[in-house]
Amino acid sequence: MFLKPKRIPIRVGNKYIAILNIKTAASMDLHPEDRIHLKNGAKKITAILDITERKELKDNQIGLYAETWDKLGIKPKHKVHIEVAPKPESDTYIKEKLQGKTLSRKKIDCIVKDIVADDLSDIEMTYFVSGCYARGLSDSETVNLTKAIVKFGNKLHFNDKIIMDKHCIGGVPGNRTTMVVVPIMTALGYRMPKTSSRAITSPAGTADTMEVLTNVINDAPKLKKIAMKVGGFITWGGGVDLAAADDRLIRVRFPLKLDPEGMLLASIMAKKFSVSANHVVIDIPLGPEGKIQSKKQGKHLKSRFLAIGKKLGMKIKVFFTNGSQPIGNGIGPVLEAMDVMKVLKNAPDAPQDLKKKSIMLATELLNLTGKYSSPISAEKVITECLESGDAYKQMQRIIQAQGRKQMPKPGKHQMSVMAEKSGKVQVINNKLIANIARTAGAPKDVGAGVYVYKKLGDKVKKGEKLYTVYSENKVRFDDVKKLAINDVYKINGN
Amino acid sequence: MFLKPKRIPIRVGNKYIAILNIKTAASMDLHPEDRIHLKNGAKKITAILDITERKELKDNQIGLYAETWDKLGIKPKHKVHIEVAPKPESDTYIKEKLQGKTLSRKKIDCIVKDIVADDLSDIEMTYFVSGCYARGLSDSETVNLTKAIVKFGNKLHFNDKIIMDKHCIGGVPGNRTTMVVVPIMTALGYRMPKTSSRAITSPAGTADTMEVLTNVINDAPKLKKIAMKVGGFITWGGGVDLAAADDRLIRVRFPLKLDPEGMLLASIMAKKFSVSANHVVIDIPLGPEGKIQSKKQGKHLKSRFLAIGKKLGMKIKVFFTNGSQPIGNGIGPVLEAMDVMKVLKNAPDAPQDLKKKSIMLATELLNLTGKYSSPISAEKVITECLESGDAYKQMQRIIQAQGRKQMPKPGKHQMSVMAEKSGKVQVINNKLIANIARTAGAPKDVGAGVYVYKKLGDKVKKGEKLYTVYSENKVRFDDVKKLAINDVYKINGN
Numbered sequence: 001m002f003l004k005p006k007r008i009p010i011r012v013g014n015k016y017i018a019i020l021n022i023k024t025a026a027s028m029d030l031h032p033e034d035r036i037h038l039k040n041g042a043k044k045i046t047a048i049l050d051i052t053e054r055k056e057l058k059d060n061q062i063g064l065y066a067e068t069w070d071k072l073g074i075k076p077k078h079k080v081h082i083e084v085a086p087k088p089e090s091d092t093y094i095k096e097k098l099q100g101k102t103l104s105r106k107k108i109d110c111i112v113k114d115i116v117a118d119d120l121s122d123i124e125m126t127y128f129v130s131g132c133y134a135r136g137l138s139d140s141e142t143v144n145l146t147k148a149i150v151k152f153g154n155k156l157h158f159n160d161k162i163i164m165d166k167h168c169i170g171g172v173p174g175n176r177t178t179m180v181v182v183p184i185m186t187a188l189g190y191r192m193p194k195t196s197s198r199a200i201t202s203p204a205g206t207a208d209t210m211e212v213l214t215n216v217i218n219d220a221p222k223l224k225k226i227a228m229k230v231g232g233f234i235t236w237g238g239g240v241d242l243a244a245a246d247d248r249l250i251r252v253r254f255p256l257k258l259d260p261e262g263m264l265l266a267s268i269m270a271k272k273f274s275v276s277a278n279h280v281v282i283d284i285p286l287g288p289e290g291k292i293q294s295k296k297q298g299k300h301l302k303s304r305f306l307a308i309g310k311k312l313g314m315k316i317k318v319f320f321t322n323g324s325q326p327i328g329n330g331i332g333p334v335l336e337a338m339d340v341m342k343v344l345k346n347a348p349d350a351p352q353d354l355k356k357k358s359i360m361l362a363t364e365l366l367n368l369t370g371k372y373s374s375p376i377s378a379e380k381v382i383t384e385c386l387e388s389g390d391a392y393k394q395m396q397r398i399i400q401a402q403g404r405k406q407m408p409k410p411g412k413h414q415m416s417v418m419a420e421k422s423g424k425v426q427v428i429n430n431k432l433i434a435n436i437a438r439t440a441g442a443p444k445d446v447g448a449g450v451y452v453y454k455k456l457g458d459k460v461k462k463g464e465k466l467y468t469v470y471s472e473n474k475v476r477f478d479d480v481k482k483l484a485i486n487d488v489y490k491i492n493g494n
Numbered sequence: 495m496f497l498k499p500k501r502i503p504i505r506v507g508n509k510y511i512a513i514l515n516i517k518t519a520a521s522m523d524l525h526p527e528d529r530i531h532l533k534n535g536a537k538k539i540t541a542i543l544d545i546t547e548r549k550e551l552k553d554n555q556i557g558l559y560a561e562t563w564d565k566l567g568i569k570p571k572h573k574v575h576i577e578v579a580p581k582p583e584s585d586t587y588i589k590e591k592l593q594g595k596t597l598s599r600k601k602i603d604c605i606v607k608d609i610v611a612d613d614l615s616d617i618e619m620t621y622f623v624s625g626c627y628a629r630g631l632s633d634s635e636t637v638n639l640t641k642a643i644v645k646f647g648n649k650l651h652f653n654d655k656i657i658m659d660k661h662c663i664g665g666v667p668g669n670r671t672t673m674v675v676v677p678i679m680t681a682l683g684y685r686m687p688k689t690s691s692r693a694i695t696s697p698a699g700t701a702d703t704m705e706v707l708t709n710v711i712n713d714a715p716k717l718k719k720i721a722m723k724v725g726g727f728i729t730w731g732g733g734v735d736l737a738a739a740d741d742r743l744i745r746v747r748f749p750l751k752l753d754p755e756g757m758l759l760a761s762i763m764a765k766k767f768s769v770s771a772n773h774v775v776i777d778i779p780l781g782p783e784g785k786i787q788s789k790k791q792g793k794h795l796k797s798r799f800l801a802i803g804k805k806l807g808m809k810i811k812v813f814f815t816n817g818s819q820p821i822g823n824g825i826g827p828v829l830e831a832m833d834v835m836k837v838l839k840n841a842p843d844a845p846q847d848l849k850k851k852s853i854m855l856a857t858e859l860l861n862l863t864g865k866y867s868s869p870i871s872a873e874k875v876i877t878e879c880l881e882s883g884d885a886y887k888q889m890q891r892i893i894q895a896q897g898r899k900q901m902p903k904p905g906k907h908q909m910s911v912m913a914e915k916s917g918k919v920q921v922i923n924n925k926l927i928a929n930i931a932r933t934a935g936a937p938k939d940v941g942a943g944v945y946v947y948k949k950l951g952d953k954v955k956k957g958e959k960l961y962t963v964y965s966e967n968k969v970r971f972d973d974v975k976k977l978a979i980n981d982v983y984k985i986n987g988n
Contacts, residue, residue: 008504010513010557011546013526019504026938032507033749052505056560063504066550087749095750098628123749126617130624134592255527255581255617256589444520 001028002079003062005040011066013251015118018047018082019063021054028084033121035085038062040072046085048121090114091124097131105144112148115245126252129260137262139304142269143311145262149270153244154220156193156275158227164192164365165277167268169301170202171290173434173450174328174351177283178206178234179340179395180358184385185365186231187394193227193275195237203437203449207236209336212446215403230397242274243267261304269308279368280309280316281361285323289430295320315368321357325428325456328354332442332449334410335470344392353455359383411440411447411470413477417485419460427490428456433467436488439480440471447472460491495522496573497556499534505560507745509612512541512576513557515548522578527615529579532556534566540579542615584608585618591625599638606642609739620746623754631756633798636763637805639756643764647738648714650687650769652721658686658859659771661762663795664696665784667928667944668822668845671777672700673728673834673889674852678879679859680725681888687721687769689731697931697943701730703830706940709897724891736768737761755798763802773862774803774810775855779817783924789814809862815851819922819950822848826936826943828904829964838886847949853877905934905941905964907971911979913954921984922950927961930982933974934965941966954985 008019018036020028030036034049047068057063062080064072072080093107103111111128114120120128137145164185166178178194185192196206196216207216217239218226226233238247246267253259272280282305284298285291292298302318309316328339328351342350343358363379372378385391433450441448452467454460466489471477502513512530514522524530528543541562551557556574558566566574587601597605605622608614614622631639658679660672672688679686690700690710701710711733712720720727732741740761747753766774776799778792779785786792796812803810822833822845836844837852857873866872879885927944935942946961948954960983965971 008502009550010502010544011550012544013546029938031748032745050504050506052507052560056503056505066546091750095752098624098750098752100628121749122617123620123746126620127624127750127752130592130621130628134594134624134628251526252617254525255615256585256592256621258589258592258621444523 001082003082004060005069005074005078005080006057006061006063007069007074008063008065015121016045016047016068016071017050017065018068019050019052019057021057021059021061022051023054024059025049025051030084033123035087037083037085038068038072039081039083040074040078043072045071046119088114088119090120094124094128094131097135098127100135102138103141103144108141108144109148109151112145112152112245115248116152118248122252125249129249129253129258129263132263133258133260137260137266139307139311142262142266142304142308145266146269146273146308146312149243149245149266150274153270153274154240154242156220156224156227156242158191158193158276160191162190162279162369163275163277164190165194165272165275165280166283166361166365167272167280168283169285169291171292172285172287172323173203173326173331173430173437174336174339174354175285175326176206176209176328176336176340177354177358177361179210180343180354180386180391181362181365182232182234183344183391183395183398184358184362184382186398187385187390188366188381190231191227192232193223194232194234195240195242195271195275196234197237199443203331203434203442204333204336205443206234208333208443208446209340210234211236212333212337212405212407214399214405218402226401230394230401233398233402235402237271243270246270265304265308269312272314273312278314279365280314281364281368282316282318283321283361284318285321287323287430290323317364317368319364324430326430326433326452327357329452330449331433331437331452332440332470333446334408335449335451337407344386344395346387346389355386359386408447410449411445411472413471413474414468415477415480416465416468417488419462419464419466419489419491420486421491421493422462423460423491423493425454425456425458425460425489426492428452429488429490432484432488436469436480436483436485439476439483440469441473441476445472445476448476454489495576497576498552498554499563499568499572499574500551500555500557501563501568502557502559509615510539510541510562510565511544511559512562513544513546513551515551515553515555516545517548518553519543519545524578527617529581531577531579532562532566533575534568534572537566539565540613582608582613584614588618588622588625591629592621594629596632597635597638602635602638603642603645606639606646606739609742610646612742616746619743623743623747623752623757626757627752627754631754631760633801633805636756636760636798636802639760640763640767640802640806643737643739643760644768647764647768648734648736650714650718650721650736652685652687652770654685656684656773656863657769657771658684659688659766659769659774660777660855660859661766661774662777663779663785665786665924666779666781666817667697667820667825667924667931668830668833668848669779669820670700670703670822670830670834671848671852671855673704674837674848674880674885675856675859676726676728677838677885677889677892678852678856678876680892681879681884682860682875684725685721686726687717688726688728689734689736689765689769690728691731693937697825697928697936698827698830699937700728702827702937702940703834704728705730706827706831706899706901708893708899712896720895724888724895727892727896729896731765737764740764759798759802763806766808767806772808773859774808775858775862776810776812777815777855778812779815781817781924784817811858811862813858818924820924820927820946821851823946824943825927825931825946826934826964827940828902829943829945831901838880838889840881840883849880853880902941904943905939905966907965907968908962909971909974910959910962911982913956913958913960913983913985914980915985915987916956917954917985917987919948919950919952919954919983920986922946923982923984926978926982930963930974930977930979933970933977934963935967935970939966939970942970948983
């Protein structure tokens, strides 16, 4: 059947949707969510069907959203050929997962291929996420999912024997160790092609922070060139399309904030696998307000990382770090970037906790190479690389290679919160700090955020500054004042 | 924030969706699938957010699909107030179900209320269906789901002590016992307000078949009036909105054809509960190509029906019937209606299997009242009611009360299939018959379908007619010829 296309001037995001009126759909025995093949000359597409009333579309019309219209290259007077299409094979496998069956590599490949080709609807992808969440994924399924994500995404190939990567589970404000570790490892001559994420619910991700210094939106060929030239990069993973399947699933995972463990692991490991990483350290911060709250949870996750890493042929080290307070003093893109640069420059006021943690992570990574007789000798190499200024020079090379930017200043609206009594810092409320920084405008307003002066155990005098809030925007600044700004620090008075 | 509404001239089906461009959404920190409150004067709505590119919507615009536009009563120059809305409470409970927790009555009420209010997106409803499917629903959860569906739908109240209903799990071509049983029970003075479904994948549902004789689209007040006047009705359940939640879930269950058992049971029982039924018989056909294929499956389902019926205060009888061949001779709306009328008129060529099965079901129903000393005395009453013509007269009253129609004739394109050898009928392929009837045009072309002359065990001579295909449409008629029309009957030759 040939129908007259009508453009629906809206993009619906990585999916092809076509619309018929009730009568036309019934004449073809079609239901909402059915699939149809659309053809315009040589251009073909499989779209998912939606049905509307006769007053919105005529019987001889087919509504096409912008993506579908563009993909079919519709021109005036074109007619679109429409034909019923079968359900995708993936539906059967997704149903099997919901029933608790284990999926073979072939079936997982099929699902991931369909996701990347935009052949699955939101509903079908939701069923897949549900199945992975309610039934879990075995180590083998997770490995196959990891490989499928990379197979149907992009991959950066390097010839080096050692390719390094690191990952942090997240949930700790500040904590920009990547931006210290990558310069160190690449200064030492190792390849470290690092993709990072942007903040979703936090005040800054590594990609947001790196972006105040340099360009982080780069395609795969450009990244390959940068890594070959300066040894590595720190870029936004979402800009490379290395793990397309993963990006497609974010939308349907969002409403219930579902993180099926196997999917989470596959997503992390795919990012490592897609840059050919084979020496990987994974940082699991434990803390009362972190993503992983108990040691038991942490140990379970660790054992899964080790099992999956082994199956993927990676040397992998997983360890727990303290996630009960911010790492570094700045929270928010500009403030965090300033911390990082102070550490690299060996500035006298550099945050020592960020420096120490970065050295620790870099040491573990270096140790994985097996070239050092003891962790102490590895640590010495790392510390020298950092303190000699080599890592700083290397960071400048990376910034230059990616496309240097002028770093903005911290927000002009500033407000400091003082201690209401003297004593020792007993608790720092990470979630509240993150909320204050976000309310102030971070990460979108890059100069917004929080700068903390005191850490756990520090002595504080009444009236002494605990932290300063920075904002670029008066309205947001005023919103911060409505928050429980005096509850961030709990001070144990004498 | 106030935005200029732009109408997107498409209906998306029982959901409120609003669209912002990327920049406006980012300025409010909004993601796809977030919720926003929309206000136009006194009219308020909660919509789900979609995000499009800047070339499709301006920064000060908000795109509204037809349902949302109409609900907000937008007029020229109106501006829409927009505000971030919290996630619905239901999301938490749906996640709990996915985690395997048992949901309380309050939580199930909350989810069903949100579904009926169109407050849940397709993705959220899909997660709910997934949870029910992967984790199952206990008897208590199923009862609470049943009650919630009725609570947030419509209910027909009657003062009678006895209100009858029946249900068949389906999967058997023909089998229009409802249209015989309702006239009998109402002729005997019992109230029997029967809602039926239309075909989804079969050649005819009871509603499709009844519709060739009378109007089946009636609202609740009209149905109440009909039932008070003539004792009962046979109407299309989808036209009454008795189980609104159920109807909303169909769309998301469709792609994977998921029938979570607890949801299926609640859906069936809600239809009984919503017409106040308290005496119910349930027919589970068992057959190699039916919905329930093994006795074990059947027994499990039976025990669940009994447990749930008891908790709902219903007298309920569940039994297994033979689902291995069609019941009656006609398959397709007109052909099935002709069978029913022949049975009611005691015509000499009335299909005896349909008559016998209808009498059996009616007898079981009458027995549930506890007024008869033995099944035999109940059966006598039923048989007399049918054979005396009382049931026929009663059917005419029901048809008249609902709004009589002139029954169309069977399709003019006809083709008969003959036996290729002599012998006994050993197998009749139900699925293939249904496929032939649907290909011929049933249920949309009401005169289309199949008429079978032979049943299992019948003797057949080579060249004798086995069945006739009827079609109203030449193209469809020709499509039938491409099917395996000679494989419907398997004849055991001598």
